Amino acid sequence: MTPDELSRVLSAALASAVADGTLALPADAVPASVHVERPRQREHGDWATNVALQLAKRAGTTPRALAEDLAARLAATPGVKEVEVAGPGFLNITLDAAAAGEIARVVVEAGDSYGRSEALAGQVVNLEFISANPTGPLHIGHTRWAALGDALERLLRAAGADVTAEYYINDAGTQMDMFAASILARAKGEEVPEGGYPGEYVKDRAAEVLERRPDLLDLPAEEALRVARELGYEAQLAAIRRTLDSFGVHFDVWFSELTLHESGAVEQAVARLREQGHVFDSEGAVWLRTTDFSDDKDRVMIRANGEPTYFAADAAYYLSKKDRGFPQKIYLLGADHHGYINRLKAIAACAGDDPEANIEVLIGQLVNIAGERMGKRRGNALYMDDLIEWLGSDALRYSLARYPADSPLSLDGEEMVRQSNDNPVFYVQYAHSRTCAVDRNAAGRAVRREDGFDPALLVHETETAVMGRLTELPRVVTQAAQLREPHRIARYLEQLAGDFHKWYQECRVTPYPDEPVTDTHRTRLWLNDAVRQVLANGLHLLGVSAPERM
RNA sequence: GCGCCUGUAGCUCAGUGGAUAGAGCGUCUGCCUCCGGAGCAGAAGGUCGGGGGUUCGAGUCCCUUCAGGCGCACCA
Numbered sequence: 001m002t003p004d005e006l007s008r009v010l011s012a013a014l015a016s017a018v019a020d021g022t023l024a025l026p027a028d029a030v031p032a033s034v035h036v037e038r039p040r041q042r043e044h045g046d047w048a049t050n051v052a053l054q055l056a057k058r059a060g061t062t063p064r065a066l067a068e069d070l071a072a073r074l075a076a077t078p079g080v081k082e083v084e085v086a087g088p089g090f091l092n093i094t095l096d097a098a099a100a101g102e103i104a105r106v107v108v109e110a111g112d113s114y115g116r117s118e119a120l121a122g123q124v125v126n127l128e129f130i131s132a133n134p135t136g137p138l139h140i141g142h143t144r145w146a147a148l149g150d151a152l153e154r155l156l157r158a159a160g161a162d163v164t165a166e167y168y169i170n171d172a173g174t175q176m177d178m179f180a181a182s183i184l185a186r187a188k189g190e191e192v193p194e195g196g197y198p199g200e201y202v203k204d205r206a207a208e209v210l211e212r213r214p215d216l217l218d219l220p221a222e223e224a225l226r227v228a229r230e231l232g233y234e235a236q237l238a239a240i241r242r243t244l245d246s247f248g249v250h251f252d253v254w255f256s257e258l259t260l261h262e263s264g265a266v267e268q269a270v271a272r273l274r275e276q277g278h279v280f281d282s283e284g285a286v287w288l289r290t291t292d293f294s295d296d297k298d299r300v301m302i303r304a305n306g307e308p309t310y311f312a313a314d315a316a317y318y319l320s321k322k323d324r325g326f327p328q329k330i331y332l333l334g335a336d337h338h339g340y341i342n343r344l345k346a347i348a349a350c351a352g353d354d355p356e357a358n359i360e361v362l363i364g365q366l367v368n369i370a371g372e373r374m375g376k377r378r379g380n381a382l383y384m385d386d387l388i389e390w391l392g393s394d395a396l397r398y399s400l401a402r403y404p405a406d407s408p409l410s411l412d413g414e415e416m417v418r419q420s421n422d423n424p425v426f427y428v429q430y431a432h433s434r435t436c437a438v439d440r441n442a443a444g445r446a447v448r449r450e451d452g453f454d455p456a457l458l459v460h461e462t463e464t465a466v467m468g469r470l471t472e473l474p475r476v477v478t479q480a481a482q483l484r485e486p487h488r489i490a491r492y493l494e495q496l497a498g499d500f501h502k503w504y505q506e507c508r509v510t511p512y513p514d515e516p517v518t519d520t521h522r523t524r525l526w527l528n529d530a531v532r533q534v535l536a537n538g539l540h541l542l543g544v545s546a547p548e549r550m
Numbered sequence: 551g552c553g554c555c556u557g558u559a560g561c562u563c564a565g566u567g568g569a570u571a572g573a574g575c576g577u578c579u580g581c582c583u584c585c586g587g588a589g590c591a592g593a594a595g596g597u598c599g600g601g602g603g604u605u606c607g608a609g610u611c612c613c614u615u616c617a618g619g620c621g622c623a624c625c626a
Contacts, residue, residue, distance in 0.1 A: 041569075050568060053606075063606075087569055088606065133626075175626050285624055296553080296622070303624040310626055338554055339621045365555065366620075403563065408556060408619060422588080424574060430588050441585040483566070491564060494573070501589055510585045528585095550588070 001079045001099045002106070002471050003036050006047055009080075010034035013073040014051070022069055025059045036093075038468050042461065045082070045092035046100060046468055052089040063089025101455025101463075101523070103470050107530035108449070115537050119478040121160035126326035127153055130244075131168040134237045135179040137201050138244070138384040141334055144367050144409070146384070147400035147543070149332050150249045151486035154541045159481035164326065166253040168317065171233055172261055173310065179236075180229030183209060187216055187228065201239075201383075208235040243384050247393050248543050260316045266308045269316035270301050278350040288315065290346035293355070299343060314340075315347045322351065322358075330360045330484070332405070338363045362484055367400075368410035394544045398425035401542050402490035424494050428535060429547055431497035434504065435532035436548040441510045442525050445517060449529065452522040462503040463524075466531060469496045473534050477541070486542065493538045500531045 014030045017023035031051070039048040052067035059066060070091060071083040079099030084092050107114045129149030132142050149165070156163045182196035186206035192198055209231040210216055216224055237254075244250070260266050270286060273279050278289045284304035288311075291298050301312040321329050333340065341363070345355035353359075387396055402424065403409050442448075458467060472492065480488040509524045511517055536546040 037568095039569080040572090044569075048569085053568075057606085090569070135626095170626070173626055283624085287624095300624045305624080307624085309624065311624095335555065335620050337621085341554080363555070363620095368619095406555060407563075410562075412562080422575065426588055427574085430586085434586060434589085437586050439585095445585085479566085485566090487564085491573085494564095498573085502591095504585085505581095505590045508585060512584060550586090 001095055002103065003047060003475065004033070006093065007033045007036050009074065009077055010036065010049060010051060010070070013070050014055075016073065017069055023055075023059050023066070024061070025055065029055070029058060038472065039092065042465070044086065044090070045084070045094040046464065047093045047095070049091045049093075050089070052085075052091060056089065067091050096456075097459045097464075098454075098456040100467050101458040101527075103467050104455065104458070104523070104526040104530040105453060107470055107533050108526055111533060112537060114533060115473040115477045115541075116158045116160070117474055117478050118160040120156060120481055123156075123161040123328060124326055125156060125161050125163045125328045125330060126166055126321050126324075127156070127163055127330045127332070128166045128168055129332035131170070132240065133170045133175060134233055134240065135175055135197060136199055136236070138240055140367050140382045140384070140387060143247075143384045143387055143396065144400045144405075145332050145334070145364055146244065146247055146249045147397045148364065148405050148486055150247075151397075151401045151489070151542050152330075152332070152484055154543065155477065155481045155486055155489070158477050158541060161481070164252045165250070166255055166321075167251045169237065169254060169256045169258075170310075171237075171256050171258045172313065173257075176229055176233065180225050180232055183232040184216075184224055184228040205232050205235045205239070243388070246388055247384070247397065255317070255320070257313050257317070260313050260320070261308065265316045265320065266312050269319050270308075270312060272319065273301075273315060273347075273350050276350055276352060288346070288350060290343060290350065293342075293346040293349035295342045295346045299346075311343065314344065315351075318344070318347045319351060322353065327358060328360070329358060330362065332362045332364060335363055335365045360484075362405055364405040365408040368408070394429070395423050395425050398428075398490060398542060398544050399423060401544075402487050404485055404487050424490070425544060426550075428490075428493045428497045428539065429544070430550060431500050432532060432535040432539065432546045433548055433550045435500070435528050435535065438504075438509050438528045439525075439532070442521070442528075445510045447510055447517050447521045447525050449522060449525050451517075452519040453526050454519045454523050457520045457523045458527060460503070460507050462499070462506045463527065466496075466499045466503050466527060469499045470530055470534055473538070489538050489541050493535060493542075496531065496534060496538075500535075503527075 011030060011032060011034050014023065014025075014034070015027070018025050018027055018030060034049055034051045036047045036049045039045060052070060053063045056063040056066045064085060067085040067089045071085055074080055074083045074091075074093065079096050080093060081096045082094040086092050127149065129145045129152075130138070130142050132138055138146070153163050153165045178193075178196050182192040182198075182202050183206045185192045185196065186203045187210055192202065209228060212231055213227055216227055219227060270279060273288060278292060279301070280287050280289060285300045286302035287298045288301050289298050299311045300309050301315065302308050318329070331344065338361075341361045344361065345359055348355040348359050391399075399411065400409075458464070476488055476492045480486060507524060509521055509528050511521055539546045
């Protein structure tokens, strides 16, 4: 019996209590699905619910009386072994071993699809993350968004949403001029100009540009700058894509800001917003009256000198997403950009959309390493490439995805290396490879799933703990997707791995050499394989590999 | 000054109103005669920043206060 099934049984019990007049509650006050959870204490049974505590007051009865009534109605349910009322009115439910053990078969037969749901079916989502400027390599901060954004993308898809992952390339503006000037200076073997990009990587980009255009330094100054900008941009973007490839992160759409300017989309955006009545002219500039919608101040779209602002491009970009058919737009931004939220929502409101429904901004706090914040323009910046090489993609992705985005994170670089073997990712991966080792050994002793499955034999307390955990995956996935919190998957996997390791310590799948193979061994093999499947499915959601051997 | 985020074990962090607040690291003690010891069992370690409030019940919700991070451009 799965928690969802149990939840429905409880709803039905409540409904029948209302129907026969025992419970004085309006029919619509009966929850369609009653919240059941795994109690912390094993003595409290397999499942527990506080529904009696929540409904008693409205029904004019006491929690315990309501709980007693429900317990009586539940006791006869097939698969339910025992129901008891505890404390102020908790309902503690214990299942028959056979009913609980069915989960092993359910998981094995569902395979890769176990944990997927239709909770977000029909939702069309544009998920934008990283969107780092193409003027330098990705650094530690981007690495966090890469790990979280990609995991979120996988999660939303697992919950049934239609997701497009998008990277916005800020390839317009004066920053690109500075970048081009810096590339050109390095190509000449000179220092970068004041305000330029001092990083060592600029030398690499300059070399790459020179390789494609050996005549760069012979060109007229203006022409050389243009070539440096164009090829430097291409080289840097290619470097970013290489980095993301090596991290297993792939975008569906790479969206260039420059195309918004060149196609006239920015001017059109101003015009469209003007039609909506939110644009005004003042002091020679063109403004958007974002203060109509909870922004602190109005924003300039076209400067007095005729140049569009970055904000204008943002508006055009928003309209592009809208026009391309994405009702739901999720932005994953760093905390240093949180000032954009109101502006972004104001754009949506000015465009006639509902900011709350159409825009969702997830703010990720910055990552500190060794207590020192990393900035792209610092000489000692810690780049994503270095981190991947240093710690490996799996450990890096996992350790960044196991914390909520809004929690400031400080990782000690030295410690991550020193303790890499104790990193939780290895704990989970080790559990997975151990299930594979069990499979190999079982095969060697001719323990086969197809020869028998008797869930009533899964009675050890470590086995019921594992089975209970297995039933939780679908709701963990759904909840993590709805809350946009991939870290819940990691925490769940660590718990399952712990349950598995404890079980492994207590119960053998493969018999000792002098013992015969029994249905107990075969049934445990089902459970082992169910654990392997769930660990693999969960690690996949985080973009982390599930190795068969380590 | 205004706004957002965060204060939980020595450290890094989980815990979307429930029962005795958890995990990893670090410290201490046990377990390899058999499926992988990257594991397991146990110990020590807490005024959940402080103070009010809401209710059967608050780490969780509200108010207030203190501390830290970040942001408040005709920059990108």
